[in-house]
Amino acid sequence: MPDYRRRAAREAMSVRLDVNGMMAEAIGQAGVGTDEVDGLAMRAVETAHALQAKRAAGELPFYDLPYQKEAIGITKALAAELRAECDTLVVLGIGGSALGTKTLLSALEPTRRVIVADNVDPWTFGKLLDGLDLTRTAFNVISKSGETAETMAQFLIIRDLLLRQLGAVDYARHVVITTDADAGALRQIVHDEGFRSLDVPPGVGGRFSVLTAVGLFPATIAGLRIDDLLAGAAWMDSRCQESKLWQNPAHLLSTLLYLADTQRRQNIVVVMPYSDRLRDFGAWFTQLWAESLGKAETVDGAPTHVGQTPLTAVGATDQHSLLQLLVEGPADKVVIMLRVEDHGREIPIPEAYADLDSLGYLGGAGLGQLLNREQYATELALVQQQRPVITLTLPQLNPFALGQLFYLFEAAVVFAGALYRVNPLDQPGVQASNRLTYAQMGRAGFENERAAVEAWVARKRSEYIL
Amino acid sequence: MPDYRRRAAREAMSVRLDVNGMMAEAIGQAGVGTDEVDGLAMRAVETAHALQAKRAAGELPFYDLPYQKEAIGITKALAAELRAECDTLVVLGIGGSALGTKTLLSALEPTRRVIVADNVDPWTFGKLLDGLDLTRTAFNVISKSGETAETMAQFLIIRDLLLRQLGAVDYARHVVITTDADAGALRQIVHDEGFRSLDVPPGVGGRFSVLTAVGLFPATIAGLRIDDLLAGAAWMDSRCQESKLWQNPAHLLSTLLYLADTQRRQNIVVVMPYSDRLRDFGAWFTQLWAESLGKAETVDGAPTHVGQTPLTAVGATDQHSLLQLLVEGPADKVVIMLRVEDHGREIPIPEAYADLDSLGYLGGAGLGQLLNREQYATELALVQQQRPVITLTLPQLNPFALGQLFYLFEAAVVFAGALYRVNPLDQPGVQASNRLTYAQMGRAGFENERAAVEAWVARKRSEYIL
Numbered sequence: 001m002p003d004y005r006r007r008a009a010r011e012a013m014s015v016r017l018d019v020n021g022m023m024a025e026a027i028g029q030a031g032v033g034t035d036e037v038d039g040l041a042m043r044a045v046e047t048a049h050a051l052q053a054k055r056a057a058g059e060l061p062f063y064d065l066p067y068q069k070e071a072i073g074i075t076k077a078l079a080a081e082l083r084a085e086c087d088t089l090v091v092l093g094i095g096g097s098a099l100g101t102k103t104l105l106s107a108l109e110p111t112r113r114v115i116v117a118d119n120v121d122p123w124t125f126g127k128l129l130d131g132l133d134l135t136r137t138a139f140n141v142i143s144k145s146g147e148t149a150e151t152m153a154q155f156l157i158i159r160d161l162l163l164r165q166l167g168a169v170d171y172a173r174h175v176v177i178t179t180d181a182d183a184g185a186l187r188q189i190v191h192d193e194g195f196r197s198l199d200v201p202p203g204v205g206g207r208f209s210v211l212t213a214v215g216l217f218p219a220t221i222a223g224l225r226i227d228d229l230l231a232g233a234a235w236m237d238s239r240c241q242e243s244k245l246w247q248n249p250a251h252l253l254s255t256l257l258y259l260a261d262t263q264r265r266q267n268i269v270v271v272m273p274y275s276d277r278l279r280d281f282g283a284w285f286t287q288l289w290a291e292s293l294g295k296a297e298t299v300d301g302a303p304t305h306v307g308q309t310p311l312t313a314v315g316a317t318d319q320h321s322l323l324q325l326l327v328e329g330p331a332d333k334v335v336i337m338l339r340v341e342d343h344g345r346e347i348p349i350p351e352a353y354a355d356l357d358s359l360g361y362l363g364g365a366g367l368g369q370l371l372n373r374e375q376y377a378t379e380l381a382l383v384q385q386q387r388p389v390i391t392l393t394l395p396q397l398n399p400f401a402l403g404q405l406f407y408l409f410e411a412a413v414v415f416a417g418a419l420y421r422v423n424p425l426d427q428p429g430v431q432a433s434n435r436l437t438y439a440q441m442g443r444a445g446f447e448n449e450r451a452a453v454e455a456w457v458a459r460k461r462s463e464y465i466l
Numbered sequence: 467m468p469d470y471r472r473r474a475a476r477e478a479m480s481v482r483l484d485v486n487g488m489m490a491e492a493i494g495q496a497g498v499g500t501d502e503v504d505g506l507a508m509r510a511v512e513t514a515h516a517l518q519a520k521r522a523a524g525e526l527p528f529y530d531l532p533y534q535k536e537a538i539g540i541t542k543a544l545a546a547e548l549r550a551e552c553d554t555l556v557v558l559g560i561g562g563s564a565l566g567t568k569t570l571l572s573a574l575e576p577t578r579r580v581i582v583a584d585n586v587d588p589w590t591f592g593k594l595l596d597g598l599d600l601t602r603t604a605f606n607v608i609s610k611s612g613e614t615a616e617t618m619a620q621f622l623i624i625r626d627l628l629l630r631q632l633g634a635v636d637y638a639r640h641v642v643i644t645t646d647a648d649a650g651a652l653r654q655i656v657h658d659e660g661f662r663s664l665d666v667p668p669g670v671g672g673r674f675s676v677l678t679a680v681g682l683f684p685a686t687i688a689g690l691r692i693d694d695l696l697a698g699a700a701w702m703d704s705r706c707q708e709s710k711l712w713q714n715p716a717h718l719l720s721t722l723l724y725l726a727d728t729q730r731r732q733n734i735v736v737v738m739p740y741s742d743r744l745r746d747f748g749a750w751f752t753q754l755w756a757e758s759l760g761k762a763e764t765v766d767g768a769p770t771h772v773g774q775t776p777l778t779a780v781g782a783t784d785q786h787s788l789l790q791l792l793v794e795g796p797a798d799k800v801v802i803m804l805r806v807e808d809h810g811r812e813i814p815i816p817e818a819y820a821d822l823d824s825l826g827y828l829g830g831a832g833l834g835q836l837l838n839r840e841q842y843a844t845e846l847a848l849v850q851q852q853r854p855v856i857t858l859t860l861p862q863l864n865p866f867a868l869g870q871l872f873y874l875f876e877a878a879v880v881f882a883g884a885l886y887r888v889n890p891l892d893q894p895g896v897q898a899s900n901r902l903t904y905a906q907m908g909r910a911g912f913e914n915e916r917a918a919v920e921a922w923v924a925r926k927r928s929e930y931i932l
Contacts, residue, residue, distance in 0.1 A: 016931060016932065017931070017932040018926070018930065018931045018932075019930045019931075019932075020925075020926045020927060020930045020931070022930075023927075023930060025925075025927070026925070094782070094783055094786045095783070095785075095786025095787055096786070098783075099787070118783050119742050119780065119782060119783045119837075120782055120833045120834075120836050120837045120840075121740075121741055121742040121743070121809065121833075121834075121837060122809050122811045122812050122813045122832065122833040122834040122837070123741070123742070123743060123809050123810055123811050123863075124742040124743070125813060125833060126811045126813055129813075146824070147824035147825070148786075149828065149836065149840075150782055150836070150840075152824070152825050152828055153815050153828050153833060153836055156815050156816050156818055156819075156825070156828060156829060157813060157814075157815060157816065157833070159816075159818070160816040160818070184824075185819070185822045185823075185824045185825055188822065189819070189822075206786070239932075246929065247932060248932075249932045252932065267796060267798070268734070268775055274587075275587055275589070276585050276587040276589070276590040277587070277589060277590070283787070286787055286788065287786070287787035287788075290787060290788045290790060290791035290795070291787065291788075291790040291791065293791075293795075294790050294791025294792075294794055294795030295790075295794050295795070296794040296795075305794060305795055305796045305797060306795065306796065307791050307794075307795035307796060309734055309775075309777065309791060309795070309796075309798070309799070311775065311777055314585065316560070316585060316586055316616055317560055317561070317564075317584050317585045319561075319896060319899060320560045320561025320562070320614075320672070320753070320896070321561055321565070321749070321752055321753035321756060321757065322752065322753075322756045322757075323895065323896050323899060324756060324757040324760050324761075324893040324894075324895040324896050325756035325757070325759075325760025325773050325775060325895075326760075326895075327895035327896065327898070327899075328760055328761050328762040328771060328773075328894070328895035329756070329759075329760030329761065329762075329771055329772065329773035329775070330733060330771045330772065330773060330775075331771060332733070332775070333775070343587065343588050343589050344589055345588045345589050345592045346588050347588045347591060347592055347595075347623060348623075349619050349622050349623060350622050350623065350625075350626040352622055352625070352626070353622075353651070353655070356651045356654065356655075357651075357909070357910065357911075358612070358613035358618070358650075358651045359613070359618050359622070359651050361904065361907050361908055361909035361910070362615065362618055362619050362622060362907065363622065365907060366588065367586045367587075367588040367591060367619060367623070368586075368587075368588040370586050370615065370616070370619055370903075370907070371585075371586045371587060371588070373903050373906040373907060374586075374615075374616075374899070374903050376902075376906065376919070377899045377900075377901075377902030377903040377905075377906065377919075378899045378902075379922075380902055380918065380919065380922045381898040381899040381902055383922065384898060384918075385895075385898070397589075427790040428790075428794070429789065429790040429791075429792075429793035429794035429851075430785060430786070430789050430790050430793065432793070432847040432850060432851075433785060433789060433793075433840070433843045433844045433847040434843075435843075436842075436843030436844075436846055436847055437836075437839050437840050437843040438827065439843075440839040440842065440843065441827050441828065441831060441836070441839060442827055443823075443827035444823065444827070445823075452846065452850075453842070453843075453846065456845075456846045456849065459486075459491075459492070460484070460486045461486060461489075461491070463712065464484065464485045464486045464489060465482060465483070465484045465485075465486070466482065466483040466484075466485075466705075466713060466714075466715045466718065
């Protein structure tokens with residue numbers, strides 16, 4: 001196991017950002033010119049300073065999550081307690097309360113069963129409940145606000161189930177609540193019913209919370225090495241302190257994506273890991289990028305709508321699905337490939353059928369070798385068609401690398417928010433849907449929305465329904 | 467169990483297409499006007515006639531897959547044999563050889579274990595092999611061409627494993643090959659080694675193959691009701707014979723999407739099922755739409771690049787991820803919601819915490835009710851922001867409904883191909899990546915590509931690598 005206190009170990013496991021396939025030298029007019037990047041250098045420096053000042057003032061606490069020794073200690077201690085009491089942890093959470101944990105569980109090697117329930121589909125939630133031994137199961141209910149409808153509905157169901165099956169004395173030991181330290185309904189319930197609990201630190205939104213108790217508690221239960229994860233994040237943090245734009249991975253990444261979007265109409269970002277285990281990372285990235293940058297802003301009195309659309313593809317699988325569109329369709333995409341140098345396992349392809357042209361060439365190589373050669377082939381095929389591509393290489397897929405990835409994209413999206421001049425920390429656009437749901441559920445105070453719900457049914461024209 | 471030979475049963479289980487949220491009456495200038503649709507009516511009629519003529523001439527055989535009694539009988543008979551011999555079927559296939567089957571397995575209720583291995587990631591493929599009892603496992607190797615690199619590599623590995631563990635006499639009983647009836651390396655191998663095999667019918671490409679042996683064989687092994695699936699497809703076929711554009715679900719769907727893309731720059735199609743079990747349907751749709759329509763064409767001597775970009779979101783989960791972007795980001799998307807009226811199960815939300823505003827309102831409803839109300843709320847929230855939305859409602863999620871969905875989108879994409887004036891059946895853009903992989907694997911005849919591979923490494927500038 002590498003000792004990441006040593007700089008050589010950190011360097012050796014450093015995630016490498018290769019932007020060659022994004023630049024004009026490689027792909028002509030579809031690529032970004034060095035002059036364009038340099039043209040933004042002054043603004044980039046100002047932006048970096050402004051963010052640094054906010055960080056120092058405690059206004060962007062996500063930056064400092066790798067260093068919260070006390071909170072991390074509390075999380076570990078509670079996880080140790082729970083590991084002694086249960087075989088299975090079920091996380092009840094959605095969006096930012098789920099996506100980081102799902103990424104960790106599928107990318108790494110859990111030694112204990114942790115399941116994330118992040119929807120209210122009665123079929124899948126029912127199947128999940130059917131298969132649980134409640135006496136050996138704990139539930140981690142996660143909602144910063146303490147009022148997320150989906151998570152609260154799940155909580156009401158499992159609380160009732162626990163009460164009925166385990167009784168009023170024991171049920172509380174099967175629930176751990178992760179929520180705001182002071183406010184909200186869940187914190188109130190913690191006080192009233194004596195559940196064990198963890199805090200989501202103030203000022204850290206869901207999509208920036210994977211390195212808080214939100215992600216670290218289930219990860220520790222699963223037996224993952226969270227110290228390495230945090231060390232990876234800290235290492236990327238140190239790399240992202242670099243003042244020169246050309247040497248700062250987060251700032252260079254977001255500057256290039258911003259220029260691609262605003263100067264080249266490349267408004268779709270495809271994250272394409274060549275590793276099944278990073279599929280969920282794509283989903284994590286999707287939330288981060290879409291919610292942080294997909295914003296309406298008013299410029300000179302007129303509303304404008306910004307934000308790149310994120311999309312996940314998995315190599316080599318989706319070479320047989322999306323690649324045709326990426327290569328020949330509209331030139332509106334940037335592809336970010338994630339390449340894993342050492343997959344942690346290799347499977348040799350046996351030599352056979354030497355007489356058959358279309359099979360004989362495969363023997364002797366390894367499956368991982370084939371996968372990585374396909375990544376390289378597709379990178380080059382995109383470049384040959386003047387399609388921009390960035391490659392992030394992970395020496396191995398381990399907690400240290402994943403910590404780097406999380407931190408890199410979080411730092412990048414906040415930087416991009418400044419370039420787009422939007423607030424990357426809010427998500428005002430989701431309120432209308434929430435209110436219209438409350439209205440249908442009969443929640444008090446949403447009578448106007450109820451009228452809107454009924455009006456929409458009434459307005460529908462039957463000739464438009466087939 | 468409904469008897470779909472009765473028209474009333476088919477009507478009752480009919481998938482409903484609601485395009486109200488797409489029209490100018492609902493969303494103003496972002497919506498399509500009836501005049502625009504009517505303006506295409508003549509072309510639509512001509513297109514429908516041309517496709518009908520091709521169908522009659524046997525040039526579009528996918529249209530008639532629901533009626534291939536002989537082929538279906540052969541598939542069922544072989545599946546019955548295999549069910550007696552094995553507990554687990556592993557499908558080795560990628561892209562169109564995998565996505566339909568994955569959709570069927572996750573949407574329906576398998577009674578036998580069928581696993582789809584659709585990547586060459588050594589980690590996940592290794593884990594899969596670790597967990598198999600080879601004496602009770604069969605492998606279905608699927609490749610129409612018989613030379614798909616990923617599937618052939620998997621085949622070489624499992625063939626070697628079977629030979630070593632079961633011996634030269636028994637190993638062949640554990641492999642079923644689905645490939646072209648006459649051509650290709652796999653057909654050659656079937657002849658030479660006596661594997662049992664099934665045919666991919668001529669003229670049916672991977673992404674249109676779910677209703678051939680490619681999808682039907684694993685589905686039958688899994689115990690799914692393929693007769694209902696085919697009946698659903700046939701029912702949608704009959705609905706899509708309607709000559710009036712406004713009454714033909716496939717033609718209306720593709721006409722609206724085509725107009726949205728070409729007249730409104732709404733070039734991203736988000737498929738958003740409110741059901742966990744339809745997530746993989748989104749992946750199936752992604753391949754169908756991206757590979758069929760993502761094309762370069764030459765118009766008046768200049769290359770143009772067409773095709774909408776498909777994207778999957780799952781409700782309610784991704785309301786906490788993509789919704790912010792859908793509502794406030796660029797107005798470049800059409801959302802197609804899939805709503806399941808009856809989820810096949812309901813879970814009551816217990817009444818509790820009546821004194822807490824943010825929880826008390828939930829009790830008394832069901833989880834599926836909450837999910838469907840969220841669908842409706844989000845549909846309306848999008849309409850309120852003038853964002854186009856189409857809703858497809860499935861009365862239940864069963865084989866008959868799924869058969870309708872497959873057929874609807876296959877018919878729609880071929881119709882859309884005609885509107886875009888592209889060939890929806892080919893995928894020339896993926897060849898370059900394949901050839902560059904062959905080059906790295908040392909396959910004979912790809913020496914020029916090998917030089918290109920080496921040149922790209924050499925061209926990379928180190929200052930662009932951080």
